[in-house]
Amino acid sequence: MGHLKPGQKVAITTRFVNEPVVEVYQRAMEKRGFQVRVVGNQTGVQDFCFLLRAKQELLGVAKSTYARWAAYLGDAERVQLYALDNVGSKAFIQQTMRFPWTNPELKRRIQFPVFKSLEKDA
Numbered sequence: 001m002g003h004l005k006p007g008q009k010v011a012i013t014t015r016f017v018n019e020p021v022v023e024v025y026q027r028a029m030e031k032r033g034f035q036v037r038v039v040g041n042q043t044g045v046q047d048f049c050f051l052l053r054a055k056q057e058l059l060g061v062a063k064s065t066y067a068r069w070a071a072y073l074g075d076a077e078r079v080q081l082y083a084l085d086n087v088g089s090k091a092f093i094q095q096t097m098r099f100p101w102t103n104p105e106l107k108r109r110i111q112f113p114v115f116k117s118l119e120k121d122a
Contacts, residue, residue: 044066
């Protein structure tokens, strides 16, 4: 999210509205000057439709099927579906995130950044 500028709007969609981590993310983004709102207490279909309608950017966890399908079917100009490079996600990264795109539009819009995990490989 380093490319965003203070004052830009960010929406967090979550099923875990009452979890302390949501407020941690919200406060951290507000500290960077973003206008943040939390969208919660929706059905799964409502969450998917919200993600699908993103226009500027969609940022989500690559393992989320809702985020992936919203990326493929939606109109967001930029999509980042991220994963942590850890023991549990090695196969997922190889199978899903290293897909050889043939559609130039999807290849242009969707990126799959992989972040190093702090956990030790076992």
